[in-house]
Amino acid sequence: MIEAVGLTKRYGDKTAVYNLSFQVRPGAVTGFLGPNGSGKSTTMRMILGLDNPTAGQVTIGGYPYRRLPNAPRQVGALLDAKAVHGGRSARNHLLSLAQLSGIPARRVDEVLGVVGLHDVARRRSKGFSLGMGQRLGIAAALLGDPQVLLFDEPVNGLDPEGILWVRNLMKSLAAQGRTVFVSSHLMSEMAVTADHLIVIGRGQLLADMSVTAFISANSADFARVRTPDTEPQQREKLSAAITEAGGHVLPEQDGALRVTGLPLPRISDIAHDSDVRLWELSPHQASLEEAYMRMTQGAVDYRSTIDQKEGLQQPLPPGTQPPLPVPGQGQPGWYAPPPAPPGGQPFAVPQGAPVQPPAGPYGAQGAPGAAPGAPAPNPYAQPAPPAPQGPAPAAAPAAPPAADLTKPEDAR
Numbered sequence: 001m002i003e004a005v006g007l008t009k010r011y012g013d014k015t016a017v018y019n020l021s022f023q024v025r026p027g028a029v030t031g032f033l034g035p036n037g038s039g040k041s042t043t044m045r046m047i048l049g050l051d052n053p054t055a056g057q058v059t060i061g062g063y064p065y066r067r068l069p070n071a072p073r074q075v076g077a078l079l080d081a082k083a084v085h086g087g088r089s090a091r092n093h094l095l096s097l098a099q100l101s102g103i104p105a106r107r108v109d110e111v112l113g114v115v116g117l118h119d120v121a122r123r124r125s126k127g128f129s130l131g132m133g134q135r136l137g138i139a140a141a142l143l144g145d146p147q148v149l150l151f152d153e154p155v156n157g158l159d160p161e162g163i164l165w166v167r168n169l170m171k172s173l174a175a176q177g178r179t180v181f182v183s184s185h186l187m188s189e190m191a192v193t194a195d196h197l198i199v200i201g202r203g204q205l206l207a208d209m210s211v212t213a214f215i216s217a218n219s220a221d222f223a224r225v226r227t228p229d230t231e232p233q234q235r236e237k238l239s240a241a242i243t244e245a246g247g248h249v250l251p252e253q254d255g256a257l258r259v260t261g262l263p264l265p266r267i268s269d270i271a272h273d274s275d276v277r278l279w280e281l282s283p284h285q286a287s288l289e290e291a292y293m294r295m296t297q298g299a300v301d302y303r304s305t306i307d308q309k310e311g312l313q314q315p316l317p318p319g320t321q322p323p324l325p326v327p328g329q330g331q332p333g334w335y336a337p338p339p340a341p342p343g344g345q346p347f348a349v350p351q352g353a354p355v356q357p358p359a360g361p362y363g364a365q366g367a368p369g370a371a372p373g374a375p376a377p378n379p380y381a382q383p384a385p386p387a388p389q390g391p392a393p394a395a396a397p398a399a400p401p402a403a404d405l406t407k408p409e410d411a412r
């Protein structure tokens with residue numbers, strides 16, 4: 001388990017991470033989310049002993065990384081896939097890491113097979129594509145068969161097949177009882193890979209809860225209602241009737257209506273009473289991406305001016321900072337639909353784990369129990385035939401490998 005307590009990092013007058021406390025538990029994939037510059041990499045570097053906290057501490061299995069016995073066999077990480085000596089072959093790169101940690105050479109060939117780089121193992125890594133580099137970085141992380149794995153943007157540059165492979169790998173590693181901590185900006189991928197989420201904004205904890213709870217807490221269920229396209233007056237009539245009944249109506253891009261605040265049967269009755277025919281009436285829940293955008297939009301440091309022009313965010317007065325979002329509330333009025341009015345029961349029964357109540361100013365603290373994902377299909381098969389090209393590949397601190405198939409006897 002990884003445990004951070006009051007973790008803080010300042011670079012001069014820049015506070016990159018502030019008072020961060022969380023636990024990353026074994027047996028689950030924990031996603032680490034946050035806007036650009038929110039402190040994810042800084043946090044990971046502190047976990048791995050590559051940066052010293054200004055205050056607080058972070059431990060792995062009860063030890064700071066630098067005091068961890070035999071660290072390379074306990075913790076594996078992919079931080080920067082480009083941190084590789086490009087003149088070395090993939091195999092030699094891994095061999096040098098293995099030698100530093102007393103890992104046998106045959107383990108190198110095993111992990112090369114696991115990540116699908118065996119055919120290019122003797123090629124210089126500087127000719128590797130972005131995706132090949134990521135695979136090499138993942139191989140380095142798996143080298144020592146560690147119980148704890150950290151991946152910073154592991155699917156960066158991977159093609160769809162590679163992304164699927166990484167997804168299955170992460171889930172399989174977690175299913176084996178390992179601790180898997182993975183940062184990503186790909187929300188659709190996180191939604192199907194992670195069981196649990198830790199979300200930060202401007203270095204501070206925004207959420208620590210299961211994926212299901214996060215979506216429930218930061219989005220409102222809604223109904224999509226569609227009237228005949230050929231009769232726009234029906235749409236207007238229904239919209240007015242729903243509003244009069246206390247519902248909230250937003251137009252969807254395809255001409256449908258997004259309705260919150262009324263249960264589905266009530267919407268159906270209103271349509272019937274208004275003599276409006278329906279082409280669609282369906283329940284929906286916001287995606288992880290919508291929930292994430294809703295929660296973090298106030299903590300985004302870098303945003304295109306075009307967003308404001310497009311009305312995606314209300315412009316702020318010059319020199320003012322947007323407020324940090326409130327867990328469970330996000331920033332109303334932007335991107336996601338408004339929450340149901342007080343007492344208004346969304347039509348769909350919330351499913352999944354109960355939402356963790358917020359504790360402290362920024363986060364719903366320490367939500368335990370991750371929702372376990374489905375059993376992972378064989379992640380270790382499926383070496384992808386890599387296609388050479390571009391720049392250099394990956395590297396990672398620490399070593400270790402994974403799974404049964406890959407476990408070297410000497411490393412057990």
Ligand SMILES: Nc1ncnc2c1ncn2[C@@H]1O[C@H](COP(=O)(O)OP(=O)(O)OP(=O)(O)O)[C@@H](O)[C@H]1O
Pocket residue numbers: 011014015016034035036037038039040041042043
């Ligand atoms: N060595 C450093 N010196 C000064 N400032 C730094 C240093 N490292 C990080 N920072 C600053 O700390 C903040 C957090 O950066 P960090 O790289 O941890 O964010 P991140 O969440 O990983 O971002 P991204 O998603 O873009 O990778 C940023 O404002 C960054 O500029």
